[in-house]
Amino acid sequence: MNSGFTHITVLLEEAVEALAVRADGCYLDGTFGRGGHSRLILQNLGPDGRLLGFDKDPQAIATGQALAAEDGRFVIVQRSFAELGSEALARGLAGKVSGVLLDLGVSSPQLDDPERGFSFMNDGPLDMRMDPSRGISAAEFVNTASAEEIARVFKEYGEERFARRMAGAVVARRDTQPFERTADLAEVLKVANPAWEKGKNPATRAFQGLRIHVNNELGDLEAGLDAALENLEVGGRLVVISFHSLEDRIVKLFMRKLVKGEADNMPRNLPIRHQAFEPRIKIIGKAQFASDDETRVNPRSRSAVMRVAEKLR
Numbered sequence: 587m588n589s590g591f592t593h594i595t596v597l598l599e600e601a602v603e604a605l606a607v608r609a610d611g612c613y614l615d616g617t618f619g620r621g622g623h624s625r626l627i628l629q630n631l632g633p634d635g636r637l638l639g640f641d642k643d644p645q646a647i648a649t650g651q652a653l654a655a656e657d658g659r660f661v662i663v664q665r666s667f668a669e670l671g672s673e674a675l676a677r678g679l680a681g682k683v684s685g686v687l688l689d690l691g692v693s694s695p696q697l698d699d700p701e702r703g704f705s706f707m708n709d710g711p712l713d714m715r716m717d718p719s720r721g722i723s724a725a726e727f728v729n730t731a732s733a734e735e736i737a738r739v740f741k742e743y744g745e746e747r748f749a750r751r752m753a754g755a756v757v758a759r760r761d762t763q764p765f766e767r768t769a770d771l772a773e774v775l776k777v778a779n780p781a782w783e784k785g786k787n788p789a790t791r792a793f794q795g796l797r798i799h800v801n802n803e804l805g806d807l808e809a810g811l812d813a814a815l816e817n818l819e820v821g822g823r824l825v826v827i828s829f830h831s832l833e834d835r836i837v838k839l840f841m842r843k844l845v846k847g848e849a850d851n852m853p854r855n856l857p858i859r860h861q862a863f864e865p866r867i868k869i870i871g872k873a874q875f876a877s878d879d880e881t882r883v884n885p886r887s888r889s890a891v892m893r894v895a896e897k898l899r
């Protein structure tokens with residue numbers, strides 16, 4: 587199942603270097619995509635190394651199966667990385683994983699193929715699911731949810747200032763004609779948005795909100811981070827690449843809490859014994875961004891932020 591759409595891997599060398607791949611280690615790529623990171627991990631693994639890939643997307647899985655047929659060290663499963671704990675347990679890898687990579691969000695083929703229904707630029711069926719066989723599509727959501735719920739999704743996940751107004755327009759229109767196509771929804775959102783930002787389609791934020799909601803992206807991220815921590819061996823690395831501030835905030839707070847404990851969130855004047863908290867991870871380096879060379883070749887990498895941690899206990 588080759589759709590003909592390609593994905594340029596972001597922070598390829600940097601992410602694999604951050605994993606500090608051991609030749610005989612066992613690694614998890616939570617977001618296989620088209621396997622850019624996976625292939626480089628495999629190049630760094632010896633004959634006894636193993637790599638387990640996850641993706642929700644059937645086209646990514648087809649690419650992964652082709653790779654698995656060529657390379658016996660690699661296996662792919664069609665699951666969310668949120669479930670990596672039960673997959674690791676079933677494979678006898680619980681607590682023995684040498685490194686986990688999460689390169690979050692959608693792949694270029696998902697965005698570029700209008701038939702996947704993510705695009706406000708190219709008309710297609712309003713779907714937006716990474717795994718179209720599970721959950722509800724974006725069309726089902728906008729045609730059935732309450733105005734309040736739609737507004738919450740636009741606001742919380744899209745950071746759209748005019749969320750209520752835009753959700754109201756969606757609900758008013760669907761009563762006469764339900765939404766089926768991306769261009770139709772984009773047009774209604776565009777008309778309802780009173781403040782167009784320069785160089786940005788007025789439906790961008792609402793579409794981002796819908797995509798995050800339909801795929802439970804933030805919920806999966808929180809569950810995936812917890813599962814990664816539990817399943818890493820001591821000394822194992824966690825490498826996460828985020829593409830927007832909502833994701834990066836979750837990653838940053840997750841790592842900070844494991845370094846400083848809950849005390850970090852409390853007022854500074856409380857008599858908390860900081861030394862009572864033993865860090866579970868150490869943070870490796872600073873947040874890393876794509877180089878100028880990379881952003882020139884691949885504009886999508888402009889928003890990428892990579893954070894790396896190592897498990898201490």
Ligand SMILES: C[S@@+](CC[C@H](N)C(=O)[O-])C[C@H]1O[C@@H](n2cnc3c(N)ncnc32)[C@H](O)[C@@H]1O
Binds near residue numbers: 595640646668691
């Ligand atoms: C940015 S792409 C990854 C690209 C990949 N690193 C590469 O080099 O080809 C993100 C991929 O992760 C998948 N994905 C996103 N969230 C997921 C989740 N919770 N569980 C499994 N796969 C997920 C998407 O379907 C997409 O294929």
